[in-house]
Amino acid sequence: MTALAFQTPVQELLGDVEARMRAQAEGYHPILKEALNQLLDSGGKRVRPTVVLLASSMLGVERQLSIDLAAAVEMLHTATLVHDDLIDESQMRRGRPTLNATWNTPATILTGDFLFSQAAWLGAQVGSAEVMRMFASTLSTIVNGEIIQIFERNSLTNRQAYMNRIYAKTASMFELAARAAVVLVGKKREYGEPLRAYGYGVGMAFQMVDDILDFSSDAEHLGKPAASDLRLGLVTLPTLYYLEANPDDARLKQLQMGNKLQEDDLAALIDEIRASGAIQSAKLEARQLVDDAIAALEGLPITPERAALAEMAEYVVERLH
Numbered sequence: 571m572t573a574l575a576f577q578t579p580v581q582e583l584l585g586d587v588e589a590r591m592r593a594q595a596e597g598y599h600p601i602l603k604e605a606l607n608q609l610l611d612s613g614g615k616r617v618r619p620t621v622v623l624l625a626s627s628m629l630g631v632e633r634q635l636s637i638d639l640a641a642a643v644e645m646l647h648t649a650t651l652v653h654d655d656l657i658d659e660s661q662m663r664r665g666r667p668t669l670n671a672t673w674n675t676p677a678t679i680l681t682g683d684f685l686f687s688q689a690a691w692l693g694a695q696v697g698s699a700e701v702m703r704m705f706a707s708t709l710s711t712i713v714n715g716e717i718i719q720i721f722e723r724n725s726l727t728n729r730q731a732y733m734n735r736i737y738a739k740t741a742s743m744f745e746l747a748a749r750a751a752v753v754l755v756g757k758k759r760e761y762g763e764p765l766r767a768y769g770y771g772v773g774m775a776f777q778m779v780d781d782i783l784d785f786s787s788d789a790e791h792l793g794k795p796a797a798s799d800l801r802l803g804l805v806t807l808p809t810l811y812y813l814e815a816n817p818d819d820a821r822l823k824q825l826q827m828g829n830k831l832q833e834d835d836l837a838a839l840i841d842e843i844r845a846s847g848a849i850q851s852a853k854l855e856a857r858q859l860v861d862d863a864i865a866a867l868e869g870l871p872i873t874p875e876r877a878a879l880a881e882m883a884e885y886v887v888e889r890l891h
Contacts, residue, residue, distance in 0.1 A: 574615065575785070576620070576624075577682040578618050578619060590637055590638065590641040590692070591610060592607065607671070609648050612664050613664045616887075617776075618644055618744065619640035619641065620745075621882065622640035623636055623640050623878045625748055625752075626754075631755060634780060635695075638693075638696050639750055639751065645689035646686070649685035649686040656678050665778065667728050686891075711737075711738050713743075715739050729810060732805065733774070738776040740780075741773030741776075741777065743773065744770070744773030745770055764868075768866045768883070771838065771883070772883050775857075777887065778807050781807050786849055797840045803826065811846075811847075812848040855888060857887055866878055
């Protein structure tokens, strides 16, 4: 993994987090070790554990507790990806075959379950019942969001439904990553809300940017077909802006009724969304969330880690350039 600039203050710790995660398959069936290594080798920027480590270092959390907490958050995230790919029948992630593309469904489900259990074990190592409650609440939010997404697929949506969905899918995990360390140093009153607000803003913007890239990038860079969410009948932010300006578009109505479009019609719709200004509007919304996240850091200790958290927020929208 190539470190990004904002990861410099915690680069060594990130290596320890990776090792801690890989060690969780020791003593279990070899296929679980193979699966975990495959998932960790497939890339990813490790932004969630970076948030944990930066917040922990800024607040003076003990080194090993920081590592365990960061490993637990990233393991939880990794487990959700395994089940997400299976639910979505995704064959590729980051340009590589998913587990469900290689293994049968039962093996994929059980591997995801194993990763959830190991995330819980790692989280328990920090010795805080409140942190474990936060983990459980976050997982419940994620699962509830996935259930809602399954039943909202191919249906009309609105801005609030979209915001609720991406909060559950992405921002809730960033909130957990940002504020869990506060509990370990007894600074919940002073720093809990600023770090929660930071995690919320970064997480919401992160998912919005992913949704924008789904339209603005090509299949080679995405590792999956462009506009894949739209192909699945999911309305994300660019499509939402287009829908608000073109409420009577017959093609979108067909998709939302569960009817598949001819490839020519789908390609034309994608082109029109790209040309409509919807993507630019979505970019501005993500930018505002990042600005809000950076502003939330103002009340926190002035340290290199705080500066790195601000740099990380900027990185979220820089992915669009």
